[in-house]
Amino acid sequence: MPHQVSARKYRPGTFSEVIGQPFIVQTLRNAIKHAKIAHAYLFFGPRGVGKTTCARILAKAVNCENPTSEGDPCGSCSSCSRFTAGKALNLIEIDAASHNSVEDIRLLTDQVYLTPPEGKYKVYIIDEAHMLSTAAFNAFLKTLEEPPPHALFILATTEKQKIPATILSRCQRFDFRRIPTEDIARQLSYIAQQENVHAEPDALFFIAAKAEGGLRDALSLFDQLASRTAGELTYTAVVQALETLDYDAYFELSTALQRWDGEKAVQLLHSYLSAGYDSTTLLQGLLEHFRLLLLARYHPAALSENLPPHYRNRYETECQTYSEAFLLHAIDLLLEGEKRQLYSRAPDIALEATLLKIALLPLALRTESPPPSPTPPNPSPPKESTTTSPKRPQIPRSLEEAKKKS
Secondary structure (H helix, E strand, C coil), X not given: XXXXXXXXXXXXXXXXXXXXXXXXXXXXHHHHHCCCCCCEEEEECCCCCCHHHHHHHHHHHHCCCCCCCCCCCCCCCHHHHHHHHCCCCCEEEEECCCCCCHHHHHHHHHHCXXXXXXXXXEEEEEECHHHCCHHHHHHHHHHHHCCCCCEEEEEEECCHHHCCHHHHCCCEEEECCCCCHHHHHHHHHHHHHHCCCEECHHHHHHHHHHCCCCHHHHHHHHHHHHHHCCCXXXXXXXXXXXXXXXXXXXXXXXXXXXXXXXXXXXXXXXHHHHCCCCHHHHHHHHHHHHHHHHHHHHCHHHHHHCCCHHHHHHHHHHHHHCCHHHHHHHHHHHHHHHHHHHHCCCHHHHHHXXXXXXXXXXXXXXXXXXXXXXXXXXXXXXXXXXXXXXXXXCCCCCHHHHHHHC
């Protein structure tokens, strides 16, 4: 049997297997249970979150001979068997990226009135629907609004803003969200067990975080790294394979910056650059590191979206050693450095200058009062103060003021 990638081998076949989209799954299940199937749906969301998968499951469920009480296809009837084998005649998938002309849509509208050769519904899945031309959308309007009773249209797109309002008003819209990192890591752990791959939890969580909410991207990365590491997915091996810095390196760099040790920070930076790391990636990683320190102080629950359990505890502990003013000014300077990198011919120099500016911040943000001046031999009587409150140290109120003080 030929090898199948994980994204295809473990593709959900029922709604119960779909992860990260509970509200959409429940709505579609209820529509099937109560026989309230709309004639047109629009599935919108980022890549790899289950739009086409849910469209296929919906097509399979509406043609199932014995759907379950929860609204899932039974998976054992003749119709479900044909869908599983990819031989269903009443499922037509159209790639709008390559079939986007008005002639393609006219061909579709001419065929839609033919009764399905099997099952109840003839289901049309139009992927990348935003790629259709304006003339094609206009030719599709009447059929999409009043299709024959056996026709069901499902439009999937990553760019809803490019879909004309006249099309949007004729569809039931479902917005797919990015899949939580913990859900992706849990699915990767299950697949690793099925494939006999030894994987550390931190390694799987790191892969899931790199996928940025897309399960397909996570599975592709998992397959690649499992092959590269010969089935031994350790956290260290994953970090090295992805050629990225781990959290420990960013902690070391931020500690040097906080201690006003610009020399140490630049030495660390040059060691990372010499190892082949990109300066743009380093800046973005450090920016995310300072953001996580702020979240650990003000919203610790949000750390579960991006961090393995081991590092969540470390961020919650070490965030107390950084002042809010330092973190906010550092983030501000990093954002400024990110803009400079976009237009600079020497992005490494822009990053060096940004790190040195951050290293000077602790001096600029010092709040200690100046030492008292020596008492003169014949002190004059003190003037009466108009206020009874003690003097408070002046803390810079803006980044520009901090720069001036530094």
